Amino acid sequence: MTDAAMKLVVTGASGRMGKTLIRIINETEGAALRAAIEREGSDALGKDAGELAGTGHLGVPLTDDPLKAFLDADGVIDFTTPSASVEFAGLAAQARIVHVIGTTGFSEDDETQIKAAARHARIIKSGNMSLGVNLLGVLVEQAAAALSAKGWDIEVLEMHHRHKVDAPSGTALLLGDAAAKGRGVDLNDKAVKVRDGHAGPREEGTIGFATLRGGSVVGEHSVYLAGEGETVTLSHKATDRSIFARGGIQAALWGQDKKPGLYSMLDVLGLSH
Numbered sequence: 001m002t003d004a005a006m007k008l009v010v011t012g013a014s015g016r017m018g019k020t021l022i023r024i025i026n027e028t029e030g031a032a033l034r035a036a037i038e039r040e041g042s043d044a045l046g047k048d049a050g051e052l053a054g055t056g057h058l059g060v061p062l063t064d065d066p067l068k069a070f071l072d073a074d075g076v077i078d079f080t081t082p083s084a085s086v087e088f089a090g091l092a093a094q095a096r097i098v099h100v101i102g103t104t105g106f107s108e109d110d111e112t113q114i115k116a117a118a119r120h121a122r123i124i125k126s127g128n129m130s131l132g133v134n135l136l137g138v139l140v141e142q143a144a145a146a147l148s149a150k151g152w153d154i155e156v157l158e159m160h161h162r163h164k165v166d167a168p169s170g171t172a173l174l175l176g177d178a179a180a181k182g183r184g185v186d187l188n189d190k191a192v193k194v195r196d197g198h199a200g201p202r203e204e205g206t207i208g209f210a211t212l213r214g215g216s217v218v219g220e221h222s223v224y225l226a227g228e229g230e231t232v233t234l235s236h237k238a239t240d241r242s243i244f245a246r247g248g249i250q251a252a253l254w255g256q257d258k259k260p261g262l263y264s265m266l267d268v269l270g271l272s273h
């Protein structure tokens with residue numbers, strides 16, 4: 001770690017992604033863990049971040065004072081809950097730092113508040129921080145555009161571990177959005193997220209979602225483009241959370257010299273058009 005290293009805060013530090021981030025930041029040149037935040041009342045407060053993450057003692061105890069931590073840092077990497085991330089976006093704006101948001105499951109109102117915070121913070125937000133999924137999104141957009149003729153139906157299937165609380169996943173929505181973009185439509189007008197009982201035949205032009213939950217599955221996504229007599233399937237399988245952590249850290253480093261604004265992982269990876 002050098003003096004020039006980007007000083008990072010990890011929120012949700014005792015969560016699945018928080019611990020992965022602490023481990024990967026510790027291995028990343030140019031990044032340094034400055035503080036680790038957990039929610040008020042958490043049993044993890046006061047514990048050492050490195051000991052929690054299994055990397056050995058780092059001398060960074062978990063605290064519940066995000067503003068103090070943000071004012072003394074260059075960036076925050078945040079995989080927590082929608083309400084916490086909205087609060088952190090406001091604090092990142094006050095501290096004028098980079099805010100990487102990996103959290104999923106936001107409401108429209110949450111999204112509006114994050115956009116407002118991006119007037120002062122550099123916010124990079126994505127439902128999936130991995131290179132593979134963001135590349136998949138580009139391919140889905142191309143396939144949906146190429147197969148936009150009548151008769152091709154698009155369905156997104158996802159599976160995650162039993163602890164996941166939001167559905168469809170942020171990645172499934174990202175892929176659905178890419179498909180909608182390829183077709184030149186708005187996903188909000190075309191998404192079918194639930195089918196139950198006598199749902200009737202499939203409505204032409206809709207984009208369907210199906211959700212599976214179970215075991216320890218890190219994240220699996222498939223987009224089906226189903227035509228008459230043939231189906232094209234585009235898939236991604238995550239087997240290790242470190243891909244999300246590496247992407248989150250890459251996003252934070254990328255954001256250092258950017259103007260305030262709301263960016264996506266496509267911007268970070270040079271895949272936006």
Ligand SMILES: NC(=O)C1=CN([C@@H]2O[C@H](COP(=O)(O)OP(=O)(O)OC[C@H]3O[C@@H](n4cnc5c(N)ncnc54)[C@H](OP(=O)(O)O)[C@@H]3O)[C@@H](O)[C@H]2O)C=CC1
Binds near residue numbers: 011015016104244
């Ligand atoms: N974009 C991407 O690439 C990825 C996104 N995710 C998303 O990241 C989020 C977190 O996932 P995961 O790590 O599996 O979930 P976890 O539940 O394991 O971790 C979330 C952590 O945030 C903590 N937390 C909740 N509220 C606050 C708060 N106000 N201040 C500080 N910490 C808080 C929780 O504490 P406690 O448990 O005590 O409430 C918990 O430790 C989810 O939305 C998930 O979908 C996950 C992987 C990749």
Ligand SMILES: O=C(O)C1=N[C@H](C(=O)O)C[C@H](O)C1
Binds near residue numbers: 164
């Ligand atoms: O909750 C998770 O675990 C994951 N969440 C993200 C999502 O909602 O798509 C990304 C990844 O698939 C893991």
